[in-house]
Amino acid sequence: MTMRVASCRCGQLRAECRGEPVRISVCHCLACQQRTGSAFGVQARWPQDEVRMSGEFRTWSRVGDAGGRATYRFCDTCGSTVAYVNDGLPGLIAIAVGAFADPGFPPPRFSVYEDRKHGWVAVLGEAVEHLD
Numbered sequence: 001m002t003m004r005v006a007s008c009r010c011g012q013l014r015a016e017c018r019g020e021p022v023r024i025s026v027c028h029c030l031a032c033q034q035r036t037g038s039a040f041g042v043q044a045r046w047p048q049d050e051v052r053m054s055g056e057f058r059t060w061s062r063v064g065d066a067g068g069r070a071t072y073r074f075c076d077t078c079g080s081t082v083a084y085v086n087d088g089l090p091g092l093i094a095i096a097v098g099a100f101a102d103p104g105f106p107p108p109r110f111s112v113y114e115d116r117k118h119g120w121v122a123v124l125g126e127a128v129e130h131l132d
């Protein structure tokens with residue numbers, strides 16, 4: 001079975017992910033822009049049972065526009081957010097795709113909050129669903 005390991009920049013916080021993710025998405029929302037420091041976030045979700053985290057992390061929670069709470073897990077040393085959970089998606093954990101440091105990671109199927117997308121960004125692929 002496929003096993004992928006995500007980690008923070010300094011390497012002490014890790015998430016071992018077993019099997020294929022159930023959902024891969026790009027999010028253009030302003031909170032993801034601020035979280036990543038980039039123009040969008042990319043995340044892959046697994047059932048929580050398939051992900052084993054190790055290392056020290058701190059958490060921070062935020063209530064989104066739609067009222068759902070997300071709780072982020074980030075390295076206390078280097079600050080990278082490796083994972084987060086959404087109350088609205090119980091049983092799933094989102095892992096930041098960049099934390100895999102793997103340009104061969106499978107592409108996203110969903111592009112959400114496109115009404116907040118930077119004009120120069122295009123998420124390509126025939127199978128991609130584009131959502132505002």
Ligand SMILES: [Zn+2]
Nearest residue numbers: 008010075078
């Ligand atoms: Zn770190």
Ligand SMILES: [Zn+2]
Nearest residue numbers: 027028029032
């Ligand atoms: Zn977002």
